Amino acid sequence: MEIIISGRSNVGKSSIVRELTGKKVEIGKRPGVTTDFERIKLGKKLNIVDLPGFGYISGISHKEQEKIKTEIVRYLENNKDQIICAIEVIDTSSFLEIAERWKGRDQIPVDVELFSFLQELELEPILVANKIDKISSSKLDETLDKICIELGLDPPWRQWLDIIVPVSAKTGKGIDNLDKLLRQRFQDAGKEELLRYL
Template identity: 60%
Template structure:
């Protein structure tokens, strides 16, 4: 049984895993630290940290494409083992990057991944990390915009089982994310695998 985390480089996937599990997870300050698929065993469950996709400075384009292909192939080949997928996005940069792609007439890679996870019937949780860097008065606007770009009609608060604003740095929102994970896993009748999630 696996929980898989995907997302762009440097959005904080490894830091989220550390917050959820308490395990020592290697995290980096620059994009592309996680270059290979990494597994962390927690009880009878595996947490799978996928390499970051998208732009990485000092990483050749062909390697960036290879990483993205590996992620897609892994998700397709291991679908039966995956009980939950989480796509981690950066609250500060998601909308700006998505708009840049849309202006070029392209589907943003984060949006494409969200659609792909849904096509696999993984009903992903979108973990919106670094929310501590968004002023409180502006958060609903940012979250509504992320919602809209993912094809989910705003306001974001109607998607509280899909969207989880958190800060891996401060721990803000992590208890709520854990509750979403527990609800999802219990709904699958797999509550016995959740002993690690305190």
């Protein structure tokens, strides 16, 4: 069984993996450090798969970026029966600005497209709204409400606590809520025996 971690480049996917597992994974400040499928064994029957980031990747051609995106889609389609939990990580501090840029080009934002695709595969994604440490606490609820609207979820965001988890991988804030939600998803799927690996 697998927990997959997905999202655009440079949103903190590998940092989330590190926070969840305590295992050292390669992270960096430039987009595209993870360009391979990083599989981390948590036990005999459970892996976390840190998918490559998609979107802009420093030093990689547009053609190669599209190839990575295709490989991610293919991986998700071919392995959906093994995926017990799908996590999409976003950068809460830049999500709305990037979404506006995409919409200005009459395109669907990549983050929104991925969230919809995970829903279409019936993987019931958990949206990890990372980098909340970069947003003032007085603006956080408003920002998360607007992110809900972009994802096709009715605000207020707090009604979606079974889907949206605000965190800061940098400070560790909210990671305990993500851990609780993961455990709940395992119980809901009848996979309690795998909880010992978390």
